[in-house]
Amino acid sequence: MEIVIRDDAAAVHRTVADIVERRVRQGAAVLGVATGSTPLGTYRELGRRHREEALSFASCRAFLLDEYVGLPGNHPQSYRSVIATEFAAEIDIDPDAIDGPNGEAADIAAECARYDAAITASGGVDVQLLGIGSDGHIGFNEPGSSLVSRTRVKTLTRRTREDNARFFDSADEVPHHVMTQGLGTILEARHLVLVALGEGKAEALAASVEGPLAASCPASVIQMHPHVTVVVDEGAASALGSSDYYRYALSEKPTWQYF
Template identity: 60%
Template sequence: MEVVILPGAKAVADLAADAVESLLRRKPDAVLGLAAGTSPLPVYAELGRRHAGSGLDFSRATAFILDEYAGLPAGHPGSFRSVIGREFTARVNIDPANVHGPDGQAADIPAACSAYEDAIRDAGGVDLQLLGLGTDGHVGFNEPGSSLASRTRIKTLVEQTRRDNARFFGSLAEVPQHVLTQGLGTILEARHLVLLATGARKAQPVHDLAEGPVAALCPASVLQLHPHVTVLLDEAAASSLRLADYYRHSYEHKPSWQGL
């Protein structure tokens, strides 16, 4: 796991966008994993600027959305498909037909989750997965207590997560109780995981994911088992890390050829 501590949220977004751009330059038909929380939104804005300004090409790319609320009507502005449509798809030249998400309206939820797993596998797997981090250590919507080997499935949200997401709805009461989310085992199959966290509220879960034990109490800690994880932080999110000075030293002195 590489932990990179940066001056602020813009630097975090820019470096994540660098990773996506580097991937697309060497593999134009890359498979991207998209998270729809707050942290990745500046990344999508930056990718949109690079597409408009320097022609960064998404025309051959495919994307899979990490999760989706269960039961929201099609086109609901709070759905993650709508968020990704506004924040990413509309800003670049990716074919909307190549942007896939879990079917939160499916009559047979287990079958829809299995089909989503199959679609990711049939696409060749995710090359780069963008991730955010919940204040309780969740990644995707794998809440504390999730199986570390879990696959795409329905999950019940904890109240803190619903409160954290109420700003995207008219009120807390409108936030769904259930979501479809890629499981931790599914996420771990992506070839490169890029997790972004900014702000002091993320300091404790950042410490737990990077320096704590691998445990279901902090689902994101399972990323310690992945061979290629990049954790991008601002100073506030990094403030509880015991090895912060080492992470800074390592990043400042890494070989120029290595990349993220």
């Protein structure tokens, strides 16, 4: 695991965009895309590179981390709509190459199984972007989630629904259930890139990278992955006990070694 501490959010987004760009320029990348406010700056930076630096996503595929159950796919806060607006519209990816769980499926359990199988059939995700919740969740794997879980339905905690209420008119409108890639599904991606911004994520971040591996902090499962890059700003890094070492290791990083 590599912890990269940047001065501010803009620098974080440039670093994450560098990671994605490097893989995309190698051709036929499968990207795992996250929603929420954290990755939006990265998507805008990738869009700029597409327009100004000929970065093409035409040969890429993308898979969503999660989706609300029961929210129509054309609802502006469905994750399918968010990714279409904030990511796909900024680049040249084929909209048909983006897959996500169907929250309106008649058989939700079968849809979860289909989605896991579709990721596997694609050859697996090359770069998976992840945010982290203030309670340590990734995707919508809330505290208590199995560390080997697959794509499934989860009930959102009150805290998560309150955190997400900013995207709706009120907390009452936030669905109670989601379909989410499981922690075991996420761990199958070849490169995990976890992004955190602001002091509000500091405690959860410290628990995930420096605390024990525990279902009570689902993001701690990234400690089990062989290739993880954690990119954070100073606020999110403020609770890390070994931040001096992380900065030193980055400053001494071999020039030939990529994130």
